[in-house]
Amino acid sequence: MSERRNPLPAAVKICGLQDVEVLKSMINLPVDYIGVVFAKSRRRIEPEQAAALRTVLFEWSAYDRPKLAGVFVNPTLDELEHIMDIAHLDVIQLHGQETAEFCQQVKQRWNAKVFKVFSFPKDETGPEADDAAIRALDTYDKFVDAILLDTHDPLYGGGSGKTFAWERIPAYAEWAKSREIALFVAGGLQPDNVQQLIQTYAPFGVDVSSGVETEGVKDIAKITAFVERVKQA
Numbered sequence: 521m522s523e524r525r526n527p528l529p530a531a532v533k534i535c536g537l538q539d540v541e542v543l544k545s546m547i548n549l550p551v552d553y554i555g556v557v558f559a560k561s562r563r564r565i566e567p568e569q570a571a572a573l574r575t576v577l578f579e580w581s582a583y584d585r586p587k588l589a590g591v592f593v594n595p596t597l598d599e600l601e602h603i604m605d606i607a608h609l610d611v612i613q614l615h616g617q618e619t620a621e622f623c624q625q626v627k628q629r630w631n632a633k634v635f636k637v638f639s640f641p642k643d644e645t646g647p648e649a650d651d652a653a654i655r656a657l658d659t660y661d662k663f664v665d666a667i668l669l670d671t672h673d674p675l676y677g678g679g680s681g682k683t684f685a686w687e688r689i690p691a692y693a694e695w696a697k698s699r700e701i702a703l704f705v706a707g708g709l710q711p712d713n714v715q716q717l718i719q720t721y722a723p724f725g726v727d728v729s730s731g732v733e734t735e736g737v738k739d740i741a742k743i744t745a746f747v748e749r750v751k752q753a
Contacts, residue, residue, distance in 0.1 A: 529751045530718050531725030533589065533704065534732065534743060536563035543576045545740045549747050551586045552725065558603060559593035559615060562736070563729070567606035574607060589613050589635065597625060604630055611635055613668065620659035633665040635704070638692070639672035640684035654695050661699045667692065668727060671707030681730035683708030689721045696724075711745040718753035726750060 535555030537543055543554065554577065556570045557563045570590065577585045587610035590603060594616035603609070612626055613635040623634050638657075657667070669692060671684045684707050696703040702724040705717060710731030717726065732742040 530723060530753065531702075531704070532747050532750050533706075533725060533727040534729075534738075534746075535589075535591065535706075535727055536561075536729040536733075537573055537738065538563060538565050538569065539738070540572055540576060542738045542740065543573055544579070546743060547576070547579050548581055549744060550582070550751055551747060552584075553589050553611065553727075554586045555589045555591055555613065555727070555729070556607075557591045558595070558599075559591055567603045570603070570607035570609070587611055587633075591615055594618060597629065600626065600630070604632070611665075613637065615639075615670075620663055623660060623663040627663050634663065635666040635668050636660055636664045637668045637670050637706075639670045640688060640707075641672055654691050657692075657695055661701065664701060666702035666704055666724070667696055668704040668706055670705075670727070681708055683713075686717065686721060689723070693721065693723065709746075711742060711749050714746060715749050715753040718750065 531552040532550070533553035533555055534551055536557055537554050554573065556565055556573060570588065574588050577588060580586065588607070589611035590607065590609040591613045592600070592615060600612065609632055611633045612630065614623065615637040618636065623636060626634050669684070669689065671682045689705060693703050704725040704727050705721070705723045706727035708731065709717065709726055709728045714726055717723070728746055732746050733739055734742065
């Protein structure tokens with residue numbers, strides 16, 4: 521496939537942050553979103569921890585600080601309300617089987633962006649996305665600010681560290697562009713492959729977690745390398 525170019529560098533989302541000191545070491549890196557996990561995961565944190573991380577985001581000297589995104593899998597509105605009251609998330613990322621109606625309720629209730637995740641089997645080598653899968657997105661188009669494509673993990677929904685078949689991306693990208701909805705790609709990204717993804721498919725943004733970890737812990741050297749390669753792509 522020929523290279524596709526975006527006029528602006530891709531947005532960067534670093535997901536699965538837990539530690540304030542790690543986040544402080546990232547201050548002033550050109551990161552656009554910081555993700556915190558409230559779903560079942562080894563990276564899960566409490567709302568109070570997310571609130572502490574949020575305060576660090578205001579130490580970025582750049583005008584546009586990173587936005588705080590919370591990751592959920594099939595939450596209830598009551599669960600979201602409890603966490604929003606404490607953590608004041610900028611983005612609610614829904615990683616389960618949430619319906620378009622649920623996304624609408626979230627949009628109406630909170631002044632936060634809604635990202636909806638769609639997941640694919642890992643290491644799949646099948647065909648491009650079929651028309652039915654794309655048509656199924658249409659019910660969401662008024663109620664989400666972004667869609668995020670990720671690799672399915674049977675235990676946690678995402679965060680598998682594995683790639684999916686990137687051949688699926690163009691159909692989703694075309695759908696998102698036609699509706700002025702941002703498209704993020706996650707799943708198995710790391711410093712060594714993120715430029716290839718961006719130069720080939722030109723997503724609005726990329727999302728990484730395990731790809732910037734060493735032995736399960738966020739690694740500032742890998743985070744820095746990832747961000748630099750994204751912004752240079």
